[in-house]
Amino acid sequence: MKKIFILLAGIFLMTGCTLDREPETDLADSNFWKSETDLRGACNKLYIDLPGFSHDQRSEELEGKSQNGVSSGNRSVPGTASDWSDPYEKIAVCNNIIAKGKNVPVEQTIKDRWLAEAFFFRAYHYFDLVKKYGDVPLILKAFDTTSDPDIKRGRDPRETVIQQCYEDLDFALQHLPEIDDIPEGDWGRVSQSAALGMIVRIGLYEGTHKKYHQTPGGDYKAHLQKAIDAAEEMIYIRKDHELYQNGFEKLFLHDGEGRQNKENIFVKVYGPLGTINHNNSRELESTVSMTRNMLDNFLYTDGLPREKSQVRPLTDISIDDIFINRDPRLAMTIYHVNEKAYKGPYKPFETNSQNHPFGYAIKKGFILEEDQSNSGSNDKMIIRYAEILISYAEALYERDGSISNPKLDDTVNLLRQRVGFNVDLTNEFVLAHQLNMLDEIRRERMVEFIDENLHYDDIIRWKTAEKVLPVTILGLVYKPGESTKTEAEMVGKITEANGMFKGEKVYDQSNIYVLEEAESRSFDPERDYLYPIPSEEIALSGNNIKQNPKWGNAKND
Template sequence: MKIVMKSIKQIIAISFVGLVLSSCDLSLDRIPETNLSDANFWATEDNFRMACNQFPSLITAESIVYDDLRSDFATGTGLNSISDGSRMTPATSGDWNGPYQLIFGTNKVIEKAEGKQITNINRWVGEAKFWRAFAYFLLVKKFGDVPLVLRVLNVTDPEFTDGRKSRDVVLQQIYDDLDFAISNLPTQQVLGQAGYGRISKSAALAFKSRVALYFGTHMKYHKWGDAAKHLQLAITTSELTMNEGHSLYTAKPYYNLFQLDGEGFGNKENILAIIFGQSLTNSIRSHNIGREMENGYLSITRAMVEEFLCADGLPFKQSPLAEWPEKDPSSVFKNKDPRMKATIYTEGEVFGSPVVYKWNLPAIRTRFSPKKYCIVADWDSRQSFVDVAMIRYAEVLLNYAEAKYEKDNAISDADLNKSINLLRARVGMPNLTNQFVIANGLNMQTEIRRERNVELAQEGFRYDDIIRWKIAEQVLPKRMLGATFFANVYTGSVRVSSDGYILIQDESSRKFDPARDYLYPVPVREISLSDGSIKQNPKW
């Protein structure tokens, strides 16, 4: 029997019959049907390992690659209601239910490990606590205060009437879980090829740096908590991760990092990846995001395109290398950071359908089609097995640089050289230095954020970034644009702005209420089932 938890309060509604919270099955595809009792199942290390196998299966490639649809950097086949501010309070939501499904499973593993004299038991508890921290981070980012459930529940347990716990309390629990994981998980060297895809010590450290940077900057710009404390924690955990033996992928060009070439233990940049495999004849787990993106499920907006610097390190509106005004669709790609062509298709490249990319593909609404994780050979099969990175070493370097700057409102050239300039050197871009920023009238914070936008494009960071920086109220209400319109290239029905860009959505149809939209609405069902203990977020 395969059960998926739909809400905390549903446990009461269906009297706990057959639920993950009290079942030995734990929704594990890989556990064979047996007559083992619950006590007998939780008696071996192998079974704890199998129990932990379920957790990454709850994370999809789509949840990472398509996350930017919530932001100003991407659009899909239709408009996104979070991006344009038109969303309504949902009855139910996977944004709430999904993380709690993961939490309930982790709690089961953690509880069953208590008192067990089993080899390596703390390693498996460490994996479970990593995923529990991951799930609570998803919840707190979106909802703020949330119910904190740390054990397998019974119908009379007080967690059902406690309501939402302060995000400070939940954040401390996230840190506590990650600290346990850091102390008990093997290093990536010990895991080796056989353990690639499992949680390592460096994965827990890197994720802690992500959490600390998020809340350190959120506190700074939303004016709550001790921002400096969390920013220092981001610096410390980034530095510890940087000492764990990871490095940037340089075996092939940047583009190949997101192709099959970039898979496996040999790529020390991927600290944690969602593993897919193996082939059409042995399809264990696959996705179809490459074909979907080529069908317009995600296209890149003008706002993202303008983040790419020219080859001299200057913004295109400032650089003499920029071809401006644009003469044709290729102009915007000329003399740019090589990551631009590695991230966005240009005419003449091998594609899925048509077999050669054309500027005028109506399915690509902005006419900027993303490349990351697009495997052209997978077009016909509709199945792709390329792994998708959850945590890259590049992010850790960016976390370090940003936390350094945000904590002190300054960053040394030495710190830039051990972080951002490693990323730039990989693609042949000039170093970012304090003197360069001053000489060219740039802003260091803007350039650090730009580097993050460019390096991590299409990897699910933009929406969280504009929330924590408190600039969503500035960028999301702006009109959404695509490529510069050329009448001799773009045919068919295309909306065009007054200044000559493909218009996806006018500013009159986009809004962001800073008193409301920095948090998600709590699903109506969760409020009604809580008998009033769970309250709605402000103005929803």
């Protein structure tokens, strides 16, 4: 399972000098591109450059040690930005492989198998760009001269770029191996399942984005249909995947790695100490915590949300009261008081032992034995089967305005049953309790994928960021005696009677820690749904690239 990235590290070191020395635009490279080994070696770089473990603090889901510029609205036009340059650098690698790989003297089936990896990753990175910037220059060739006019190409419509993503993924789907046919030593390379998973992700994102933002070009239902068709092929036809049943917590640890876990669709594989590692456990220890804003999405054991449940405590007096009669995933995601954690038992409000003492400490994916810098080796799931299920349910509802109980049983209710949360979501339940089916499907997505880098993209495509970001962000409940913090130290930091804070009602109970005040956060719906394009990129294009609405072109505008 870990062999691929040990191998990748070695091959990349051997071939990297050649690839770096020869310009990516040199199509007449006489020192490389001679064999399948060269094709494979070139594709290895695509995996090393995949994003690893990170904790997305751009939404109301997570809180870091300092205020995030995106979620707070405190950002301006940068001169340069890796959000723009990094994907284009990776796209250039893909284009280079596609252009040069076509001329490698091997059988066409072998050639297409490796080109398919480049097509897959080109779609992956273009989708990343579209999510942030909307319309972007669509470059599909490796430049062989600095005078090529496409070097200064303007922005192509997002619909054009997304259609190219589908085309690239269709090629990948035709020529990549099935996931069960990938050799053990190659585990982690993309497969037909990964291509289908990306089509599901892109189709749902673009379909709902187009529906709620009314972006020009194309039909939102056509994108949703793409997602539905790909999901149905995975769920009902191929049946290569299933939910991991050996414990939700273990899913994110070493137990959930490899092909034996059929929930894995697209993963970044890490190796033992000294090869390719990550810093996830240290980051969970020191940088992020879940907010109460997100915690309140977890249902109670009667299947109802906090504002409707008849089995929840009237108020949270003790910190662990949040776990009473709750969706089991909550206790599988964050720590109980005194649970074995980073530097001894978890202690809320303890600034000496944790650097995120005022939010809910996350244990999802944390490995105590790897609680040191850059020693993590558990794999990063980029797409897992649970996402296919919940995305399928959402796409059906967004397309039709309804979803049948059998489809809910095939999707949402499987996720609940996996963790022992045995209250099924049905149309009758929603009607009886005056719920909204779409809200419940979205809720399921939120609680299933805490700290898996999906939520910010979700609130952007749902067009709800303008509602959920510029609000007061809340943390732990404070109870005297549960920490070393005195009541005097909490004055001006927690809600007062009836949830009042500095004259404003921000919640419905007292003693809730205020992480960020609403006054320090902003979101302009006419501007902030798109990132600002770096000013240097605009200048380098000869002003062919135009800035996104309401963003200035200068760093200090």
